[in-house]
Amino acid sequence: MTNNWMKRQRLLGYIFIGPSMLGVLLFFLIPAAYSFGLMFTNYKFMNPNVDFVGFANIARLVKDPMFYKSLKNTVIFLAAVPVSIGIGFIVAVVLNQKIYLKKLLRGIYFMPYITSGVAVAFVWMLLFHPKQGPINGLLRSIGIDNPPGWLSTTTSSMFAIDIIWIWFMLGYNMIIYLAALQEVSPELLEAAKIDGAKPGQILRKIIWPLVSPTTFLLLITGLIMTIKTFGIIQAITQGGPGSSTTILSLYVYQNAFRYYDMGYASTLSWALFVVILLITLVQWIGQKRWVHY
Amino acid sequence: MSKKTWFAGMTSLVIASGVLTGCSGNGNAVNTGAEASPSASAPITSGETVKLKMWGGVPPESGPQAVVDAWNKENPNIQVEYVRYVNDDEGNLKLDTAMMTGQDVDLFVNYTLSHTNKRIDSGFALDLSGFTDYNIEEKMGSDSENWKINGKFYGVPTTKSSYFVALNKDALDAAGLEVPKEWTWNELREYAVKLKTGDGYGFLQHIEPYADPLDSVLSQEGYTKADGTSKLDQPLVKSWLETLNGMMATDKSTPPLGEQLTSKMPVEQEFLSGNVPMLNIGAWLLRSSNNFTDFPRDFKIAFAPVPRLTEAASDYVTRGGLGDYISINAKSKKQAAAWEFLKWYADGGMAPMASGGRVPASKDADQATALDNLLGDKADTYDLDSLKYVMFENETPTYVRSLPQEVIDMRTQEYENYFLGTQSLDETIAKMVSRHNEFLKLNK
Numbered sequence A: 001m002t003n004n005w006m007k008r009q010r011l012l013g014y015i016f017i018g019p020s021m022l023g024v025l026l027f028f029l030i031p032a033a034y035s036f037g038l039m040f041t042n043y044k045f046m047n048p049n050v051d052f053v054g055f056a057n058i059a060r061l062v063k064d065p066m067f068y069k070s071l072k073n074t075v076i077f078l079a080a081v082p083v084s085i086g087i088g089f090i091v092a093v094v095l096n097q098k099i100y101l102k103k104l105l106r107g108i109y110f111m112p113y114i115t116s117g118v119a120v121a122f123v124w125m126l127l128f129h130p131k132q133g134p135i136n137g138l139l140r141s142i143g144i145d146n147p148p149g150w151l152s153t154t155t156s157s158m159f160a161i162d163i164i165w166i167w168f169m170l171g172y173n174m175i176i177y178l179a180a181l182q183e184v185s186p187e188l189l190e191a192a193k194i195d196g197a198k199p200g201q202i203l204r205k206i207i208w209p210l211v212s213p214t215t216f217l218l219l220i221t222g223l224i225m226t227i228k229t230f231g232i233i234q235a236i237t238q239g240g241p242g243s244s245t246t247i248l249s250l251y252v253y254q255n256a257f258r259y260y261d262m263g264y265a266s267t268l269s270w271a272l273f274v275v276i277l278l279i280t281l282v283q284w285i286g287q288k289r290w291v292h293y
Numbered sequence B: 001m002s003k004k005t006w007f008a009g010m011t012s013l014v015i016a017s018g019v020l021t022g023c024s025g026n027g028n029a030v031n032t033g034a035e036a037s038p039s040a041s042a043p044i045t046s047g048e049t050v051k052l053k054m055w056g057g058v059p060p061e062s063g064p065q066a067v068v069d070a071w072n073k074e075n076p077n078i079q080v081e082y083v084r085y086v087n088d089d090e091g092n093l094k095l096d097t098a099m100m101t102g103q104d105v106d107l108f109v110n111y112t113l114s115h116t117n118k119r120i121d122s123g124f125a126l127d128l129s130g131f132t133d134y135n136i137e138e139k140m141g142s143d144s145e146n147w148k149i150n151g152k153f154y155g156v157p158t159t160k161s162s163y164f165v166a167l168n169k170d171a172l173d174a175a176g177l178e179v180p181k182e183w184t185w186n187e188l189r190e191y192a193v194k195l196k197t198g199d200g201y202g203f204l205q206h207i208e209p210y211a212d213p214l215d216s217v218l219s220q221e222g223y224t225k226a227d228g229t230s231k232l233d234q235p236l237v238k239s240w241l242e243t244l245n246g247m248m249a250t251d252k253s254t255p256p257l258g259e260q261l262t263s264k265m266p267v268e269q270e271f272l273s274g275n276v277p278m279l280n281i282g283a284w285l286l287r288s289s290n291n292f293t294d295f296p297r298d299f300k301i302a303f304a305p306v307p308r309l310t311e312a313a314s315d316y317v318t319r320g321g322l323g324d325y326i327s328i329n330a331k332s333k334k335q336a337a338a339w340e341f342l343k344w345y346a347d348g349g350m351a352p353m354a355s356g357g358r359v360p361a362s363k364d365a366d367q368a369t370a371l372d373n374l375l376g377d378k379a380d381t382y383d384l385d386s387l388k389y390v391m392f393e394n395e396t397p398t399y400v401r402s403l404p405q406e407v408i409d410m411r412t413q414e415y416e417n418y419f420l421g422t423q424s425l426d427e428t429i430a431k432m433v434s435r436h437n438e439f440l441k442l443n444k
Helices: A002-038 A056-063 A065-078 A080-095 A102-114 A117-127 A134-141 A157-183 A186-194 A199-210 A212-228 A231-236 A248-257 A262-290 B002-025 B027-035 B064-074 B089-100 B113-121 B136-140 B142-147 B169-175 B185-195 B212-221 B235-251 B257-262 B267-272 B285-289 B335-349 B351-356 B367-381 B384-393 B405-419 B425-442
Strands: B050-056 B078-084 B107-110 B156-160 B163-168 B278-282 B301-304 B322-328
Touching (some): A002 A262, A056 A262, A065 A080, A065 A157, A065 A262, A080 A199, A102 A157, A117 A134, A117 A157, A117 A231, A157 A231, A199 A212, A212 A262, A231 A248, A248 A262, A248 B089, B050 B064, B064 B351, B078 B335, B089 B113, B107 B335, B136 B142, B136 B335, B142 B322, B156 B335, B169 B301, B185 B235, B185 B278, B235 B405, B267 B285, B285 B351, B301 B384, B322 B335, B351 B367
Parallel strands (some): B050 B078, B050 B107
Antiparallel strands (some): B107 B322, B163 B278, B163 B301
């Protein structure tokens, strides 16, 4: 009797997770395994002639200067994440106080996150225009004669993208922090105040450690999401000028869907996977030092 | 947004991989399909309606819809439907995926040799030598040679594609300058300086034909040396880089490339609004210049050939010749009907396309009608002599860009780095050569 009941329970469980497992299997696991196989072939999209090439793609990757360039660009791109989290925290703390138009301001900060990426791209392109753009207009009016070229030079373009990304992620980081700040118990803050802690100390020694699980969550999800992003860069610069904004995910995309070189693109995407894995591992290990549950 | 993008990216990846698995099973079927002789396909029997789908990159309202409407009226047995794909990476991927998954694609238009070659290699473009009732070479002239692949036609090149420098005739007259019939880049540079006013520019280039001067030289001499290594260190490559860089940095007569790229400068609009008096572009300019609603204009447009890098005019070849290479899907079961339509299209059925700058190449097509369609009621806003010269009379031999997309991209990246001042001239050439060599080694 109990045995039967257990069996039925188990079966029911499988039935419930079935549809989603089917989705994961069909749309994720099988394609992933398939791309792992492609890594060892010279498969070009459409082309029926496929040869097994062993480790040739990996050898090519190791020697490919564009791979290292894109890796470096990816690292610069990722730098936007902690900056955005930091600013998001400050904004959240400020908006958590009793200030005027709090709700409106929260809405405004969150706007970028729900705006269409292409629209975002075009607005920033106009803002960043080296000659007629309002940003450089402002800089010139306050006496800077040679404002940066932003997107239009190979040295500054990746940082310009960073600025856009920080701005884009800010609203999301802020909202999550706002929720976390609600959880901070007022008793702790009051106790600290009675003990004579200054506002800066409260922020650093009490609030920041208490929201550290949130910071950790934002850091992991932010880094993973950022490393996989390519749409915004594709819309703004297509990886240029030169190859100065070609990040790894964009390089995968170009190889796959511009050159149809699926074998090499698969190799690159597995390299991307290894990078994500390493970053996540480092964070899991590192979290013990600074995340307090 | 990025969530959406990620989702879209993932979906397309999954679709692509689904397609791959689906295809690896019947890889053989693709091959046999390509080998089957066209005449073996089902003949057209009366009373039965054949439905064809033609994929092309021109917006339907710029001609194609008028073309298929005219055909459908005359031929109740063969009804053609036009499907537009955008001629960019995503659009071409869409077309290729449609063919891979066996959706209805009977005819498709190729715009570059690079794409054509991929479609031939995968067995999707039908070898047209099976059809003997239409001599492509005789109809289209000797320029069709550029579209022969391994000695065979896998499509019909249907348009005369012309590339030119469009000139603001009024500005030239005011400066006392002639409309040139042949010129060098140095001469163009002088024009640009003379025509530039204040902070404005004297010369603009569309990004698509930007590097054509390089291909003009190298398509003749070959992209590789006798020993199989890259020839991107040809001295004229260097002189092109220097000339343009001088125009950007010293003369300030053409926009710095970085500024043009990242602001996505609308070059047609800059030219047609009268801001910049010279524009290096192709026949598709007519699509905008005939449109006075969006691009009001108060000057006459004259046309000059694209300038050359070589000293002697006799050594020069210019990009152009024929374009819009229409292929029949080798897996289509309606090849005979598609061929009927294609012949009619090439021999003048495509006339309405001229309003978008696409002039029929066939000698049997009526050039006067084409010119009428091309200019519409705006004929008096063009300098007709120079227009006819660059489009029809110029005897300069032509080439079609044949470089693989990978090489075009790496070359572009390196010259962008140079024009943006990130690397020196010699470094640029050295990098172009070494990256090209690397590519050649991989693709031996």
